[in-house]
Amino acid sequence: MLSENVSSKAMLIHHHSQTGVVSVTSHSVIPLEDGKAGFTLGAGRAFSPYDKTELAALLLNEDSGAEFLPESYLFSSRTVLTWYRRPDLHDIPFRDERIRAPLPGLIFIAAANQSFRCFAFKGNQRPTPDTELFYAPLGNVYQGGTFCTGSGNVPRDVRRENIPAWENFVLESENTHSGTIEPVAGCRSFEGLKEFYRALNEKGSKRFPASKLVSAGSYRGPLSLAQAIKGGE
Structure with a gap:
């Protein structure tokens, strides 16, 4: 309710x-002068990125205050979430x-x-x-870094709690x-991909050979993380 005892703002x-x-x-909502009843709008101020974030948080009933983020997070906005995993051994399912x-x-x-x-x-x-980004050296990978979903359950909402899924x-x-790209350099077939990982297993390799990664870039040049994220904003 508008009142001289209440500070109000209007958004146009x-x-x-x-x-x-x-x-x-x-705009600030201010009382009319000279004792007149009613209110009017003060001079306008353009919304800043901070204003937009605060308004969105208010509408979503969220606390937009500062917070500590896990080290694995690389980029976070309301429409894009990016994080990473360090190199590691994994039981790759075929x-x-x-x-x-x-x-x-x-x-x-x-995104x-x-x-x-x-x-x-x-x-x-x-x-x-x-x-610089490279294709994930796995099966089911498509150009652009997407995957064949098949019957898999892929979350659609950009929420941090969906990271494990x-x-x-x-x-x-x-x-x-093999999807639509060659996920590992020199592995021109899906059977070749399996043989590649079998060989790494038999040798007891602890690190993935970087020379076998395939660039995710194009004829225009390599694809950087910033470019990939910008494409999802």
Whole structure:
């Protein structure tokens, strides 16, 4: 309720009919002068990114205050969530067998209204915006870093609590085919992919050979983490 004892703000939404641009301004609600009854709007102020974040948090009934984030988080917004796993040994599931072998570091990108993506990176250091991305050396991988979902359950909501389910989809889904790209350099068939991991297992390899990673870039050049995230914003 408007009252001289209540501090009120008004928000105006402006839409340009020709360009389609939408802008928002914030105005103080102030009493009329000279003892007149009623209120009017003060001068407007353009909404800042901070204002938008605070408003969204208010509407979603969320606390938008500062918080500590896990070290594995690389990027977080309301529409994109990106995190990574360091290189490690894993029991890679194939039909009728699991092959224990090393996998490179993996970067996961969940974005609203887009297919879930996963890429590999070289080394063991925490990825930066300039980190070059490679295809995850697994089966079922499509160009662009997406996966054949089959009957898998892939969360659609960009929420942190879905991270275990996304990782489970990538690492625990059965590898059944090579997708649309060559996931490991020199492995031109799905059987070749299995033989590659069998060989790593038999040798007791602890690290994935970086030379076998396939670039996720194009003829224009390598794909960086920042570029991949920007494509999902």
